[in-house]
Amino acid sequence: MSLKQKTRELLKKREQVELGGGEKAIEKQKSIGKLTARERVLSLLDEKSFHEYDLFVEHDARDFGMETKVLHGDGVITGTGTIYGAPVCVFAQDFTVAGGSLGYMHARKITKIMDHALKMRVPLIGINDSGGARIQEGVNSLAGYGEIFFRNTLSSGVIPQISVILGPCAGGAVYSPALTDFVFVVEGISKMFITGPEVIKTVLGEVISMEELGGAKVHSEITGNAHFFAKSELECFDQIKKLITFIPWNNGQKARPFPPKEPKAEFDIEKIVPSDPTQPYDVRDVVRAIADDSDFFEVMENFARNIVIGFGRINGETVGFVANQPLVLAGVLDCDSSDKAARFIRYCNAFNIPLVTLEDLPGYLPGVDQEHAGVIRHGAKILYAYSEATVPRITVILRKAYGGGYIAMNSRHLRADFVFAWPGAEIAVMGPEGAANIIFRKEIANAEDPDAMRKEKVEEYKKKFTNPYVAAAKGYIDSVFEPSETRKFLMHAIEVSKNKKDGRPKKKHGIPPF
Amino acid sequence: MAKKEKMETLCINGTKYKTNLTESFRNRKNWTKPDERMVEAAIPGKILNVYVKEGQKVKAETKLFILEAMKMKNIILAPVSGVVKKIHVIEGQQVPKRTLLIEIE
Numbered sequence: 001m002s003l004k005q006k007t008r009e010l011l012k013k014r015e016q017v018e019l020g021g022g023e024k025a026i027e028k029q030k031s032i033g034k035l036t037a038r039e040r041v042l043s044l045l046d047e048k049s050f051h052e053y054d055l056f057v058e059h060d061a062r063d064f065g066m067e068t069k070v071l072h073g074d075g076v077i078t079g080t081g082t083i084y085g086a087p088v089c090v091f092a093q094d095f096t097v098a099g100g101s102l103g104y105m106h107a108r109k110i111t112k113i114m115d116h117a118l119k120m121r122v123p124l125i126g127i128n129d130s131g132g133a134r135i136q137e138g139v140n141s142l143a144g145y146g147e148i149f150f151r152n153t154l155s156s157g158v159i160p161q162i163s164v165i166l167g168p169c170a171g172g173a174v175y176s177p178a179l180t181d182f183v184f185v186v187e188g189i190s191k192m193f194i195t196g197p198e199v200i201k202t203v204l205g206e207v208i209s210m211e212e213l214g215g216a217k218v219h220s221e222i223t224g225n226a227h228f229f230a231k232s233e234l235e236c237f238d239q240i241k242k243l244i245t246f247i248p249w250n251n252g253q254k255a256r257p258f259p260p261k262e263p264k265a266e267f268d269i270e271k272i273v274p275s276d277p278t279q280p281y282d283v284r285d286v287v288r289a290i291a292d293d294s295d296f297f298e299v300m301e302n303f304a305r306n307i308v309i310g311f312g313r314i315n316g317e318t319v320g321f322v323a324n325q326p327l328v329l330a331g332v333l334d335c336d337s338s339d340k341a342a343r344f345i346r347y348c349n350a351f352n353i354p355l356v357t358l359e360d361l362p363g364y365l366p367g368v369d370q371e372h373a374g375v376i377r378h379g380a381k382i383l384y385a386y387s388e389a390t391v392p393r394i395t396v397i398l399r400k401a402y403g404g405g406y407i408a409m410n411s412r413h414l415r416a417d418f419v420f421a422w423p424g425a426e427i428a429v430m431g432p433e434g435a436a437n438i439i440f441r442k443e444i445a446n447a448e449d450p451d452a453m454r455k456e457k458v459e460e461y462k463k464k465f466t467n468p469y470v471a472a473a474k475g476y477i478d479s480v481f482e483p484s485e486t487r488k489f490l491m492h493a494i495e496v497s498k499n500k501k502d503g504r505p506k507k508k509h510g511i512p513p514f
Numbered sequence: 515m516a517k518k519e520k521m522e523t524l525c526i527n528g529t530k531y532k533t534n535l536t537e538s539f540r541n542r543k544n545w546t547k548p549d550e551r552m553v554e555a556a557i558p559g560k561i562l563n564v565y566v567k568e569g570q571k572v573k574a575e576t577k578l579f580i581l582e583a584m585k586m587k588n589i590i591l592a593p594v595s596g597v598v599k600k601i602h603v604i605e606g607q608q609v610p611k612r613t614l615l616i617e618i619e
Contacts, residue, residue, distance in 0.1 A: 203584060204558040205608040222538075278531045280521060305536065329539060330524045330531035362526045368545035402527075434527030 017055055017072045021096030029096050034167060034189060035233050037077050037094035040127055044237045045081035045090070052079040054112065059105045064136040071097050074106040075130075078113040080122075083244045086256075089117035092127035095167050100130035102173065103137040107144020114151040121250035123160040125240065128177060129167030145172045152179035157350040159250050162240060165190035165216075165226070166233060178225065181347060182243060182299070185216035185226040186236050192219055192226075224303045224336060242297055246311040246318045247351055254352050255318035261293040269483045273360070275424050277400045277431070277466075283308055283323040283331070286358055286398065290487050292316065299344060304336035305329075309344040314356070315491045320348035323358035324409070326399075333405055334365040335378040342381035342512075345389055354392035354494055357410040360399040362431060379408065380513040386414045388510060392497035396486060397421040397468065397477070402430050412476045417500070418493045420486075421468035421477045428470075432462045550593045551618045558611045559583025561603045566616075570598045578616060581609070594618060 001009075018038065020026065026036055035043070041050055059066065059074045075097035080089050091110050093100040110126070117124040133141040155161055156179065163177035164184045168191045177183045177192070185192075193214035200206050200213070212218065219226035228243075230236035248255045267289035272281055288294040291312030298310035306329040309322050322341050324331035348355050364370070364379060386393070386408070394417060395410040406427055410416045421427070429435060437444070440457040447453035464470075471477045481489060521532040562580040566572055572592045579590040596618040603615050 205560075205610065206558060278529060280531070280533050326531070326533060328534050329536060330526060330533040332524075332526065362529065362531060365539075366526065367542065369542045372545075430527045431529035433529045437528055 014055065020072055020094045025096035036096060037092040037129065040166065041077055041090055041092050043234065044240060045083060049081040050079055051081060052077060054078055054109045057105050057109055059103050061103060061137045066136050073097065074103060074109060075100050076106045076109050078109045083241050086244050086249060087122045088125055089113050089122055090125045093130040095129045098134065101132065101134035102130055102141055102144055103134035104140040104144055107147060111147045111151055117159055118155045121159055121252065123162065123244065123249060124155065125162045125164065127164045127166055128169040130173060131168060132171045132173055148176050149179060152176055157251060160247050164236065165192055170196055182227045183225060184228045184236050184240060185219055186230050186233055187216045190216040221302045224340065227300050229302060246297060251350055257316040258313055260316040263289055263291060264294040267294050269486060273398055277426060280326045282327050283325050283358060283360065287312060287321050287323060290490060300340055304340045306331055307337035307341050309341060314494055317494055319354045319356045320344060321356050324361040326360055329365065331361045332363065332365040333361060333379060333408060334370055335373045335375050338378045338382045342385040345385035349389035349391050352391060354497065355389065356490060357395040359395055359397045359401050359409040361405040361409065362400055363403045363405045377513045382408045383414065384512045386410045388504060390502040390504065392417055392494060392500050394418040394490060394493050397425040397427065399424055399426065401425060401427045417497055419477050420489055421480050422483050423480060425468040426466035427468060428465045432458045432466055436461045551596065552614055553590065553593065553616045555581060555609045555611060555613045555615055557583040558609060561605055561607045561609060562587065564601065564605050566598050568598050568601055572596065572598060572618065592618060
């Protein structure tokens with residue numbers, strides 16, 4: 001056979017395998033509004049950048065008639081490519097091939113590209129669309145999952161790991177995304193659960209649809225499993241691409257800087273925050289008034305909305321914003337918001353992203369449900385995450401900073417590098433009403449007109465303590481400045497922390513309150 | 515920008531804040547002291563056997579039901595001694611989690 005003939009043979013073979021599960025299966029995939037695995041990879045990566053590996057891998061299952069079945073690529077596409085020039089490793093499960101079921105060789109392809117990503121220190125993106133374990137392959141299939149989970153954990157904090165749920169992801173399979181940094185879901189397409197509606201119905205008698213049990217909305221609003229929600233696959237890919245621009249390729253690098261850009265004029269920082277600390281506003285507007293081009297890329301937008309987290313740039317450098325949100329539950333810390341913020345802080349610390357904390361909170365959320373849900377344990381996560389973080393850490397106290405919340409939100413005492421305050425900041429053990437009631441309990445009780453006395457004492461307390469100067473007098477706050485100076489101060493703080501060196505005692509690892 | 519007209523109030527340490535409440539906050543259950551004389555299903559499942567009758571005297575740890583859940587036959591025992599006031603389930607009945615099964619007084 002001549003080389004030409006051999007080449008023709010290769011092309012024919014490739015064409016065949018690239019068709020995945022065949023035209024009928026592709027048609028079915030499309031009829032439910034899903035792209036094929038190949039289309040997904042190609043639309044996610046830079047044009048012509050995708051290089052595929054292990055196209056000709058075949059399964060080696062020998063039971064239950066599997067020996068006669070041909071499964072192209074064994075149901076998963078793997079390879080490398082670029083996103084805006086950043087190198088990435090990808091795998092995409094192909095639902096058209098045996099329902100994207102995970103057999104031994106399927107898993108081997110995934111773990112091979114995972115090993116590659118870790119060795120090359122580049123981000124890993126996994127597109128999940130699979131019915132689950134390939135039952136015919138028994139324990140070999142389970143072994144495959146285990147090998148993936150182990151590698152997810154090994155790579156955690158070394159390379160960015162992104163999971164995209166574009167179909168079912170059920171049973172044990174859900175734990176790979178759960179171990180990765182960011183999970184992307186798409187409305188109507190993503191389905192994640194440990195046990196599906198069928199099992200729940202037969203075993204427990206509860207009737208629920210897949211969407212209600214583990215759809216995209218559920219995971220972005222209720223469970224907190226997903227970090228990004230999109231209405232279509234293409235919107236989802238745009239989100240992934242945008243995320244890639246904000247983060248470094250690995251933990252030994254910094255995110256690539258962008259050309260600096262001033263915030264948009266429509267966000268007037270002087271006009272966003274009402275001076276009355278009981279009045280709400282959208283703290284994201286403050287972020288937009290500070291960040292380059294007013295571009296704020298929010299993470300977990302719909303979960304625990306009383307805290308806001310996400311990426312932006314200041315003077316071209318990526319920073320992670322953590323901000324209390326007075327618009328929702330007055331911006332209190334509670335179980336979910338602590339959990340949400342703590343993980344993000346640890347992400348930023350692992351990947352050399354400076355943290356900017358915008359503080360305005362009345363404290364922790366009171367209530368039996370919170371106490372019994374473990375607000376002590378969950379709340380501790382945020383203290384732990386800030387305390388262990390050695391990236392540049394800057395806090396701006398916009399308004400209230402009361403009690404335990406003040407300590408938790410990257411205070412000087414947890415080794416923040418810079419703590420700034422606006423002139424309207426109130427740093428105190430609690431709000432004036434609560435404090436006056438305790439300190440002046442006797443005076444109020446014994447007064448002829450207790451209400452008038454309470455009012456008087458609240459005013460007295462306000463005058464004395466609800467300002468930034470008591471804390472500034474102790475050096476807990478470095479600088480008090482006008483809101484309009486915030487960006488300038490942040491730019492400078494980030495500039496002077498460029499070579500920050502800060503260590504922690506050597507240890508195998510800490511014991512955070514998981 | 516925040517629309518202030520629609521805001522709700524949340525009181526923390528005596529101060530009333532204007533804000534939006536979340537659904538999970540609004541749906542939170544008010545805590546009530548658990549009453550151990552009201553026996554509930556700790557897990558959803560199927561009542562296979564009922565061993566007692568209304569009006570019967572029972573001692574603590576008397577076998578009350580078999581509740582089959584997750585392929586396990588769970589024995590439900592009386593938490594206290596007393597008289598069976600009312601039985602809320604019958605044999606073969608599927609019960610969701612936290613169904614009241616029996617009242618003892």
